[in-house]
Structures are given as structure tokens and as C-alpha cells.
Amino acid sequence: MTSWLICRPCDRGAKVRRHEGARVLFLVVLFGVCAIAQSLDPSALTKPTPDSWPTYHGDYTGQRHSKLTQITPANVHQLTLAWAFQTNQSQQIKATPILVNGVIYITTPDNLWAIDARSARQIWRYTYPQNEGFHIGHRGVAVYKDFVYLTTPDAHLVALDARDGKVRWNVEIADARRGFWSTNAPLIVGNHLMVGVSGDFDNLPGTLKSFDAETGKLQWTFYSTPPPGTPGSQSGGATGGQMWMTGTYDPALNLVFVGTGNPTPVLNGAARPGDNPWTCSIVAINPDTGKLVWGFQASPHDTHDWDAAEVPVLVDGMIDGAPRWLLLQASRNGYYFVLDRTTGKNLLTAPFATVNWSKGHDNDGRPVPDPAKEPARDGRLVAPNEAGGTNYRSPSFDPTTGLLLVSAHDAYGIYFFKPEHGSYGWAGANYSVWGKGVLRAIDYQTGKIRWSHDIGEGAGGAGVLTTATGLAFSGDSAGNALALRTSDGTTLWHAGIGRVGNSPITYELDGRQYVILGGGSALYAFTLPVSP
Amino acid sequence: MLQAARSLAEALAAAEHRMRRIAYVIVTVIFLGSFLHAQGRGRGQASPASVPPPRSTTSQTYPADQIAAGQRLFTAQCGFCHGRDAMGGESGPDLTRAGSVAEDVRGDKLGPLLRTGRVDKGMPAFTLSAADLGAIVAFVHDQKTKAESLTGGRRTVDLADLQTGDPEAGRKYFAGACVKCHSPTGDLAGVARRLQGLPLLLRMLYPAPGRDGSKATVTVTLPSGEVVTGRLAYRDEFTIALTDAGGWYRAWPVRQVKFQVNDPLQAHVDQLGKYTDEDMHDVLAYLQTLR
Numbered sequence: 001m002t003s004w005l006i007c008r009p010c011d012r013g014a015k016v017r018r019h020e021g022a023r024v025l026f027l028v029v030l031f032g033v034c035a036i037a038q039s040l041d042p043s044a045l046t047k048p049t050p051d052s053w054p055t056y057h058g059d060y061t062g063q064r065h066s067k068l069t070q071i072t073p074a075n076v077h078q079l080t081l082a083w084a085f086q087t088n089q090s091q092q093i094k095a096t097p098i099l100v101n102g103v104i105y106i107t108t109p110d111n112l113w114a115i116d117a118r119s120a121r122q123i124w125r126y127t128y129p130q131n132e133g134f135h136i137g138h139r140g141v142a143v144y145k146d147f148v149y150l151t152t153p154d155a156h157l158v159a160l161d162a163r164d165g166k167v168r169w170n171v172e173i174a175d176a177r178r179g180f181w182s183t184n185a186p187l188i189v190g191n192h193l194m195v196g197v198s199g200d201f202d203n204l205p206g207t208l209k210s211f212d213a214e215t216g217k218l219q220w221t222f223y224s225t226p227p228p229g230t231p232g233s234q235s236g237g238a239t240g241g242q243m244w245m246t247g248t249y250d251p252a253l254n255l256v257f258v259g260t261g262n263p264t265p266v267l268n269g270a271a272r273p274g275d276n277p278w279t280c281s282i283v284a285i286n287p288d289t290g291k292l293v294w295g296f297q298a299s300p301h302d303t304h305d306w307d308a309a310e311v312p313v314l315v316d317g318m319i320d321g322a323p324r325w326l327l328l329q330a331s332r333n334g335y336y337f338v339l340d341r342t343t344g345k346n347l348l349t350a351p352f353a354t355v356n357w358s359k360g361h362d363n364d365g366r367p368v369p370d371p372a373k374e375p376a377r378d379g380r381l382v383a384p385n386e387a388g389g390t391n392y393r394s395p396s397f398d399p400t401t402g403l404l405l406v407s408a409h410d411a412y413g414i415y416f417f418k419p420e421h422g423s424y425g426w427a428g429a430n431y432s433v434w435g436k437g438v439l440r441a442i443d444y445q446t447g448k449i450r451w452s453h454d455i456g457e458g459a460g461g462a463g464v465l466t467t468a469t470g471l472a473f474s475g476d477s478a479g480n481a482l483a484l485r486t487s488d489g490t491t492l493w494h495a496g497i498g499r500v501g502n503s504p505i506t507y508e509l510d511g512r513q514y515v516i517l518g519g520g521s522a523l524y525a526f527t528l529p530v531s532p
Numbered sequence: 533m534l535q536a537a538r539s540l541a542e543a544l545a546a547a548e549h550r551m552r553r554i555a556y557v558i559v560t561v562i563f564l565g566s567f568l569h570a571q572g573r574g575r576g577q578a579s580p581a582s583v584p585p586p587r588s589t590t591s592q593t594y595p596a597d598q599i600a601a602g603q604r605l606f607t608a609q610c611g612f613c614h615g616r617d618a619m620g621g622e623s624g625p626d627l628t629r630a631g632s633v634a635e636d637v638r639g640d641k642l643g644p645l646l647r648t649g650r651v652d653k654g655m656p657a658f659t660l661s662a663a664d665l666g667a668i669v670a671f672v673h674d675q676k677t678k679a680e681s682l683t684g685g686r687r688t689v690d691l692a693d694l695q696t697g698d699p700e701a702g703r704k705y706f707a708g709a710c711v712k713c714h715s716p717t718g719d720l721a722g723v724a725r726r727l728q729g730l731p732l733l734l735r736m737l738y739p740a741p742g743r744d745g746s747k748a749t750v751t752v753t754l755p756s757g758e759v760v761t762g763r764l765a766y767r768d769e770f771t772i773a774l775t776d777a778g779g780w781y782r783a784w785p786v787r788q789v790k791f792q793v794n795d796p797l798q799a800h801v802d803q804l805g806k807y808t809d810e811d812m813h814d815v816l817a818y819l820q821t822l823r
Contacts (some may be wrong), residue, residue: 431730
């Protein structure tokens, strides 16, 4: 590792640089080259091939940016439907499709389909047995060698044979009877299969577990809020801080970055004095040990359900004229953060959505909650509302323009708490008043908003994908898939496919570039027309 | 015999329900009285009773095993939005206070609603067997019955909680910010009789378009010069649509027409960024005087 850190500054000439060659070699050496051609070697996750989308964010950086260039601002208006895949479920698709070896794996709660990425023909389907867990949504699968992994509403982790969907093993991540569930798309680093859970209605410790990807054996457990009596317990009586979103990974630092959820009890802050680390935080964890290396709290002492679970985007960029290894996050509390990902030191804090709950930020870049905006007996009008300034739908970073495109949400909610609400679970009441979705392009160095593109009243919109030709794909509140020009937000293409509830992906197969978006409960693939 | 037993059980339940209701009102009046006493200041108004949720129009009881089955289904399918106890969650309302539940009799309202969904409000349609639907309905009604007997349960906001404003300050604020569109002797005359407590507060902040659609109107000028006016029916980046005087939906590509939207609710949106919490409570206190 040391030689790597010394090597790094040599190739930092570019304004913005992604993880490249030498690191891949390192991982190939580390994990060995997989002998089975059809299976996914975990080292491929450092430099995915153009015909794949092998992990939730497409790669380890969380940039959700593709280097594919066939679809351009000049021809995007010609996009046509290649195929549609109807899940016939009542729930909308919230999952990112995962593509390996020409096969797309797409999920809804309890359901996993393997379909042909060229035609949408179903290869196999797996249905998890009926269970009493929370069926709120599902983010997608993870793939390792010839394994596919599905998390379940009753907080189990099921390993399937990628060939036919047969179950190889099934382990419990956490006890669903205590109120845990899982929607998580696991993150794979080497043979570590890292899986998070959810659980806001009960006072539960924030739990991230790593399993051996081959055997399902537990490797380690990281607690964002260690249970009482556990070494390192320091959360001020808070529980919560669930890590329900997929993290990102820097192979050179060997650090996994994960956003943690809000504390519980959710609205009753008096029951858990202090900052409640590491809730509403970005934590850097060593994937080999599960030990915390550093943490940064995006919302100290949160009382509004604004978890910091949003994607920690890794960018090698410039700040104040110096090259830095950065971590960017547009957080649910309405603030954009830039951190040095080697240390967790904050470099920039700036709002990107309407906020009225803080009194600025402290010397460490952490917003300072205004006590007057904590939930109260007679109600407090707070921006943003519970859905937040953004949510699980991914942002995208475009290295050419230096813009982080975020599905933002300007909104107001009203928050109540009185002692009669108690100190268990939600412990309060809150109601959304009004909101509208806006796609915002944030200058990653300054936090300034370069452009905003309204996407309609109501909840926020879709996740964002950018491509190397200067295109951004997303969706609006009315149910249109959109292609915008990344540099200025101009609309270049749209198609009414129903509400896009996931984050788009793209890949190239047989010389054709496809863009995939979920519209309602169906998956749609768009491509440029070819002659019959 | 079975029928008679059931009728008796229902009659007893209804009697118990009435007793509970009376007890509830007594309790809340006592509570409110002591609250106002503790505050040391009345508001010059008759003491309003705390607002209970809308009562079920028809008292209903269900077998325990059906309720239990419904609870399992509700937790899995409905809990995240409406809360595991049906008393409200991240994105769905408190069903124990919902009019649709109060008016429902054994699924006659909830059944169609569940099967079609309220897609515009983010609620999907559900494909449910009659047995599963019946179980969910049983659970929701049972939760409603339980909620009606609660006096300080989680997630409740009582009328007494909302009495911190100054009606005179609210009257002055109203005279500056609200009179352009509203009148205490016109559209808002008697508003405090129609709405109380949290529903009045939420409506005051943003009277979200109801089932009858948007309050906005739009005037569309066609390339021919023809002018069409109606209620705004749909709008996105690409399409503008209205419902005309004859009740017909009419839509145009935005690039081919000129249009002007008049949305009276925009003033409410603008106000959200201007209210202090004190202003908000004062205006609410003033609206409560419009009885």
C-alpha cells in the first residue's frame, strides 16, 4: 500500500482523474484472475468493461458516469425503444439493474429476474418466500464470480447461482422480528460482501455486516451506533444510523465510504443529547477489518429524519489549486459537502436546496442545528421536509464540466414533538406541506449552482446518469424520461414512460449503446435506430 | 343464533364506542381546561374540545384471527408509507384519521381504493385476494378503534397543542399577507367551524389540490388565434392541458401554443419562505376566531 500512496501524486496532472491502470493491476494481483470466463472477477469492479454495469454505482467511485460515446447531444433526439420489460408488480422499480455477461439482474422486493440485455427475454426468475418484512423497495443485486446476491424484506441475504437462480445459501443479516429489514444492494470488495439494513420504527443499533462472498460466513459487524456496553459506545443514547445505501470504495486507500442514517428515536432529540455519532454521517471503514478509520457528521443531532445515506461520490480533483482525493456528497439535509477522503477533513459546506434549519456551519464544516427548528408541541415549519433535499436516487458527476448533478427537492414540512410521544421509534409527528423537484448542477469545487432544471411539484425525481458526450439522463415528476445537456441543463430528448424511480445505467453490446431507465414497474431500454 | 350473537356483539361494541367517545370528550375538555389554566391566559374563545379523528360512520368488529392476518399483510405491504400501526408514516397519512376509513363499511370504500390506488399521490394499486383485502380492512378498522381510545398516543397532534398563537397579531399579519385573495367575512367566514386543529393548520399552509384537481387556471392561445381557458389539468415541460367549460380534456404541445397559468396557490408557496413559526401560530390563532 505504501508504494501506492507514493506513486499517486505522479499522475495527478489532470484536473479530474478517475482510478486507472496501475490500481487495477494491483487488484488483479491481489485477488487473482478468475478462471471462469463467464463469471465476474471482483477486480473487474475497479475498471468495468463497457458491456457491463457490474455493481450498483457502475464502478467503485459512485460517479455514475459512463465513457460511452455513441449517443451524443447531436443524435440523442433519435433514441428509440429497443425493448421494455414489465415486472407486473404493484411497486415501481427503484433498483439499479446490474449487467454482467450480457445478463441484466433486476429486482423488486422478494423478486429477482435475470433477463437478456439484448432482448429482455427472461432467463430465470427467483421469488423469495412470502414474509412479513417491510416491502418498501429494493435497490438491486450484487454479483461476484458466479454468485448473485439478493437482500430481502425480512433482512436475509440470499446467494443464488447466476446461471439458473438456484439458492446456494441464505443467511440472516439481522432479526426482522426486532424491526430490521433490508433493501440494500450489497457492495463487494475482494471477497467481502458488505450488506446494510434499515429500521426506523424501532430503536435499533446501526448495523453493517460483511460476509464471506463464497460461504456467507460473517466476517465482521460495524456499528454506527454501538449497542450499550459495546466498546466505543458513544452515541449519547441514540440508536439508528442504518447504512441502507450502497457505499463506494477507494482501492488505493483501501477504504469503504458509507453514508449512515438518522438516529432513533427519530424526532425526540431530548432523549439522546449530544451529536449522536455516527448517525447522519459519512464513515470510512477498512473493508478487511470493519474498523472505523474516520467519520464526518453531516447532521449532528438530527431530529428531522435526514439521513446521510446518499452516495459518497469519489473524485480526484482540485481544491484551492491543489490536487486532492475528494469525497462529494449532496446530503438529505440539503447541504453539499466536500471532504478529503484520506482524512475526512471537510473542505466545503454549501446548501444546494432550500434549508431553514441551521445557523450556518461550525469550523469542522458541520451544519449547526437551530434549536428553534427542532420538532415542538405546536409545530415548526422546516425546510426541507422529511423526504429531504435529495434522497436515495443517485447523483452523477461529470468530470469534463466538474458538475455534480443532483435530483434536488425544495420542500417544507411541519414537525411536532411532545413528551407524550415518548422515546421509542418515530416518537413525534411530521407532515409534508409542499415540495417540488429540481435537477441541480453543483460546481464541485465551489458548491455554486450552475443551473437548475424544474422537474415538477411533488416528490423529487429520478437518479442521474452522465455520459462522456455531455449527456445527462434522468426523469421528471410527470413521468418523462429526460436527456439533458450536462453543461447547461437544456432538454434534448424525452419519452413518457411513467415515473422513473431508479437511477439510469448505460452499456454497449454488439456495437450499440443502450440507456436503461425504470418507468413505473417496467424497465425500458433506449438505443439509436438501426436499419432492419 | 350466530347471527343474533353477532348483532348483540355489534350492539355492545356500538354502545362501548359511544361511551368511549363521551369519555374521550370529557378527558380532552379536562385536559384542555388545565392546559389553558396553566398557560394563564384564555383566548377569548369558548374552550374548543380537542379534535378527535373522524368517527367511523358504522361501528365494525372483526374476528381476532382476521385482524392478526391483516396486521401481517399491512406490515409488509402498507407499513412503510402508513406506519406499522396505520397511524401515519414516511409518505402516507394516518389512516386512523382518514375520512376514507371513517366512511368505510367492511371494505366498500377501501376495497376499490386499494385495487385502483391513488397513483397521482404515490399510492400504487394492489392486487389482493378477497381474503387478504378483508384482513387488511379488518386490521385498519381495528387500529382505528384503538386510536379512538388513545389520549396521547404517538404521532397525535391535538388542538390543545396548537394554541400558542396570538390572534390579534395573526389578524394584523393576515391583513398584510393574505387579504389579496382571502376575506374573513367572505371565503373564510366560518372556516374554524369547518376545520380545526392540524387540518386547519395544514390547509392554511398549503391547501393542496384535492380530488377535484388543480385550483390553477390556464389561458391557451392557439396558432389560429383562438383563446381557450379552463382549469389546469396537466402540465409538464412538453404538454399543457386544461379541462374546458364543457368538461373536456384538451392538450397541446407547449411549443405550438402560448399559455398563461394562473395558480393562486403559488402565493401559499411563496409565503412558506416568509413565515416565522410565530407568524404561523398567530395566523392559525386568528383563523380559529373565524367561527
